[in-house]
Amino acid sequence: xxxxxxxxxxxxxxxxxxxxxxxxxxxxxxxxxxxxxxxxxxxxxxxxxxxxxxxxxxxxxxxxxxxxxxxxx
Amino acid sequence: xxxxxxxxxxxxxxxxxxxxxxxxxxxxxxxxxxxxxxxxxxxxxxxxxxxxxxxxxxxxxxxxxxxxxxxxxxxxxxxxxxxxxxxxxxxxxxxxxxxxxxxxxxxxxxxxxxxxxxxxxxxxxxxxxxxxxxxxxxxxxxxx
Numbered sequence: 001x002x003x004x005x006x007x008x009x010x011x012x013x014x015x016x017x018x019x020x021x022x023x024x025x026x027x028x029x030x031x032x033x034x035x036x037x038x039x040x041x042x043x044x045x046x047x048x049x050x051x052x053x054x055x056x057x058x059x060x061x062x063x064x065x066x067x068x069x070x071x072x073x
Numbered sequence: 074x075x076x077x078x079x080x081x082x083x084x085x086x087x088x089x090x091x092x093x094x095x096x097x098x099x100x101x102x103x104x105x106x107x108x109x110x111x112x113x114x115x116x117x118x119x120x121x122x123x124x125x126x127x128x129x130x131x132x133x134x135x136x137x138x139x140x141x142x143x144x145x146x147x148x149x150x151x152x153x154x155x156x157x158x159x160x161x162x163x164x165x166x167x168x169x170x171x172x173x174x175x176x177x178x179x180x181x182x183x184x185x186x187x188x189x190x191x192x193x194x195x196x197x198x199x200x201x202x203x204x205x206x207x208x209x210x211x212x213x214x215x216x217x
Contacts, residue, residue, distance in 0.1 A: 008122045008189030009200035026214045040215045043208035048127045052210045065124060065187075066214070069205035072121070072147065072188030073108050073159045073179075 004029075004064045010038050022046075022054045025064065035066075043067045075132050076146040077123060081156030091144045091162050100142065100164035102171040106179060108159035110152050117193045118153035119201075124187035131186055141165045141174050145182075151193060185209075 002019055006012040012035065019025045022044065030036050043050050045065040046058070058064070076087070088105055095103070110119050128147075135143045142164040152158040163178065165171035185208065190201040 005124075007124050007187065009191070009202075022214070026216070029214060030216045036216065039212070041207050041211050042214070043211045044213050045127060048130045050208060050210055051213065054213060065127065067124070067127075067187055067208055067211075068189065069202070069207045069211070070184075070186060070188055071190040071201055071205040072182055072186040073190075 001060060002058045002062045002064055004066065006035075006038075006066050008068050008070075010035070010042075010066060010068055020058055022051065022056050022058065022064075025058070026054065029066075038066065038068055041069055074136075075125075075128050076144075077125065078146060078148050079150045080148060081152045082146050082148055082158065082160045084157050084160060087146055087160055088162060095142055095164050098142070098164070100166060102165050102168040103162055104165075104168065104171045104175050105160070105162040106175060107157055109157055110154050112154045114192065115194060116154065117195075118151055118156070119158060120151045120191040120193055120198050121147070121149050121158060122189040122191075123147065123149045127187045135178055135181075138174070140170065143174065143178055147186075147188065153193075 001016045003014055003016055005014045045067060046056055047063055084107055145161040148158040163171045163175045184206055191198045192201055
């Protein structure tokens with residue numbers, strides 16, 4: 001199981017999902033109409049590192065974060 | 074590690090503590106930056122969410138500079154107008170490289186720190202979408 005967290009304004013509770021790749025995760029998350037909008041401008045981090053490719057393999061216990069546009073300060 | 078505070082940051086106490094900690098470490102310049110919540114757009118204040126594990130990961134490269142020490146604090150939750158939500162201080166041997174680091178550091182912070190800002194207006198918490206910037210590789214899970 002992979003833990004998926006939705007940060008900041010997305011306002012969705014974390015999910016435990018059984019997926020092996022980011023590609024699979026992409027398909028599942030895009031089924032949620034509200035989430036779909038956020039995915040257009042969100043970055044993705046696996047274990048706190050932003051990823052640049054969907055070919056990332058996910059293993060049991062990995063933490064995936066969906067990160068919408070940021071504004072600190 | 075980034076120091077985090079629920080609500081406004083105690084500015085003077087924090088700066089005093091950092092000053093005491095580093096005043097005998099050979100740095101001739103301490104340049105603080107105090108980010109104050111402005112009364113723009115009729116807001117009562119701002120509110121923040123942080124993703125702390127990644128914020129600390131991002132801060133690592135700034136914590137371990139060979140020729141400078143950077144300290145940083147940020148708020149989570151509500152911070153009212155006139156209070157401070159972001160505080161940092163750059164310590165360097167001379168002022169010139171300190172001002173340079175301060176500018177680079179704050180620019181990187183604005184673009185990459187995993188923090189989300191909301192306006193507080195009439196008791197509502199509204200995401201400051203117009204001021205938010207996409208992180209690198211944003212949209213990677215977008216449906217084609």
